[in-house]
Amino acid sequence: xxxxxxxxxxxxxxxxxxxxxxxxxxxxxxxxxxxxxxPSGCGKTTLIRCVNRMHELIPGAKVAGKMYLKDNDxxxxxxxxxxxxxxxxxQKPNPFPMMSIYDNVIAGYKLxxxxxxxxxxxxxxxxxxxxxxxxxxxKDSLHRxxxxxxxxxxxxxxxxxxxxxxxxxxxxxxxTSALDPKSTAAIEELIVELKKTVTMLLVTHNIAQAARVxxxxxxxxLGELVEFGPTEKMFTxxxxxxxxxxLTGKFG
Numbered sequence: 001x002x003x004x005x006x007x008x009x010x011x012x013x014x015x016x017x018x019x020x021x022x023x024x025x026x027x028x029x030x031x032x033x034x035x036x037x038x039p040s041g042c043g044k045t046t047l048i049r050c051v052n053r054m055h056e057l058i059p060g061a062k063v064a065g066k067m068y069l070k071d072n073d074x075x076x077x078x079x080x081x082x083x084x085x086x087x088x089x090x091q092k093p094n095p096f097p098m099m100s101i102y103d104n105v106i107a108g109y110k111l112x113x114x115x116x117x118x119x120x121x122x123x124x125x126x127x128x129x130x131x132x133x134x135x136x137x138x139k140d141s142l143h144r145x146x147x148x149x150x151x152x153x154x155x156x157x158x159x160x161x162x163x164x165x166x167x168x169x170x171x172x173x174x175x176t177s178a179l180d181p182k183s184t185a186a187i188e189e190l191i192v193e194l195k196k197t198v199t200m201l202l203v204t205h206n207i208a209q210a211a212r213v214x215x216x217x218x219x220x221x222l223g224e225l226v227e228f229g230p231t232e233k234m235f236t237x238x239x240x241x242x243x244x245x246x247l248t249g250k251f252g
Contacts (some may be wrong), residue, residue, distance in 0.1 A: 003030045004070070005168060005199040006051065011065035013046050013055055020046045022223045023065070028216065033191060033200045035214035035231065037207070039251060043223045044203045048171040051201065052086040053079045069168060080112065087162030091174045093154035095146030095161075102142040104157055105129060108165045124164050131197075132160035133190050152183025159190065163198075170194065172202045176209065188213050207247060211235055219243045 006028045013021040021043045028034045036044040049055040050063055053074065067074040074082060095104045105125045109116065116124075125142065129135040134156040138149070146157050155175060162170055172191070176184040191200060191213045204210050210217055210231060217231045219240070227234060227243045238244045245251060 005030050007068040009066040011067060013050050013063045016060040020223055024225045026218055026228050028199060030199050031195050032215040033195055033202055033213055034216045034218060035210035036201060036203045036218050037210055038220035042220045044220055045173055048173060048201055048203055051171060052083055052088055084165045085167055086169045087167035088171045089158050089162055089175050092178045093151055093158050095154050095157050097147050100143045101138050101146050104146045105160050105164050107161055128160040128164040131163045132156040134160055152179050152186055155187060167198060170198050170200045174203050
């Protein structure tokens with residue numbers, strides 16, 4: 001794949017003796033959205049948590065195989081450096097409750113002890129909030145707490161916080177499952193817009209959402225990558241019967 005950003009090679013993940021992911025192989029190129037789909041418990045979230053090395057924070061968790069961010073072995077990198085390059089947006093919006101909108105956006109810099117001048121932080125906050133399509137709504141209340149925002153705005157604030165570090169990949173773990181339809185549509189529009197500047201992996205249960213926003217889809221079942229390819233092709237002519245059955249709602 002041209003300009004591969006993430007390469008996953010013969011990758012497996014475990015909790016103790018329980019194997020969650022079995023020999024996963026996939027690649028994604030720059031400025032693409034890859035949807036990860038499959039029934040609950042199939043390993044989708046574990047896979048993205050392995051990409052930014054959050055999986056290993058759980059006692060008894062281990063991995064085998066390789067993952068590369070461009071040419072760098074993810075498991076040979078310092079986790080703190082890696083997580084600056086790979087942003088994560090979770091299922092429920094989680095702005096830091098005691099921090100202002102402004103401080104939420106630059107939290108990654110403060111937590112990493114990166115010192116910048118105030119005008120540099122100002123421009124990062126503006127750029128990130130614009131990137132998350134939130135600037136016009138909050139520019140006059142940057143020093144209010146992030147928790148006064150609506151659920152959809154809070155999720156966009158979390159996206160701004162991830163964008164502030166200029167990540168190479170953004171990971172989304174069902175980012176709209178806690179949101180109403182209008183907020184969901186705003187996040188989907190945002191994902192399509194962000195594709196111009198960042199590569200994304202999107203865990204979603206929502207087949208229609210994957211069809212709307214993703215370029216490629218990976219279908220994972222019982223820890224195995226059953227099928228991986230262009231979304232449009234997979235959704236119209238899936239190669240594997242299990243993919244077809246999942247997409248037509250026979251299980252999931």
